[in-house]
Amino acid sequence: MPKSFPLSMRRQVCARLRAGEPVAQIAEETGISPATLFRWKAQVLVDAGVREGIPSVEADELASAKKRIAALEAELKLTRDACELFNAQAVVSPKGGSGSSKG
Structure with missing residues (x-):
């Protein structure tokens, strides 16, 4: 079963991803897998209207x-x-x- 993260943590991480911080750096600091971060980043870009989806x-x-x-x-x-x-x-x-x- 996938690991669940608190919504507040996810929001903070997504803000950092949106700001352009490297996924590898955030993954190292938070312990969240890079694959998860890339998924979150893709969704953030969709939500911002930068990417289709x-x-x-x-x-x-x-x-x-x-x-x-x-x-x-x-x-x-x-x-x-x-x-x-x-x-x-x-x-x-x-x-x-x-x-x-x-x-």
Whole structure:
């Protein structure tokens, strides 16, 4: 699982990246991998409009929507499974309706 960094730290590092500080220097000082820093730098440039791509705000909304869709699909599957189980175990009433004798 990827390591998580506090948002405040990420903001500070991103500001330094945007200012043009070398990735290697920041990686050495912070212990954050250069690959992570290059990813962050690319996103900072997209957010600043310098580079084409999906801004963070839109990416966050998209990720949130995908999670919601996955949750709804899982709920739908459970509902369908429950309906199939219920229908498979349905009690069939005997001939003659309620079963009361006429006489």
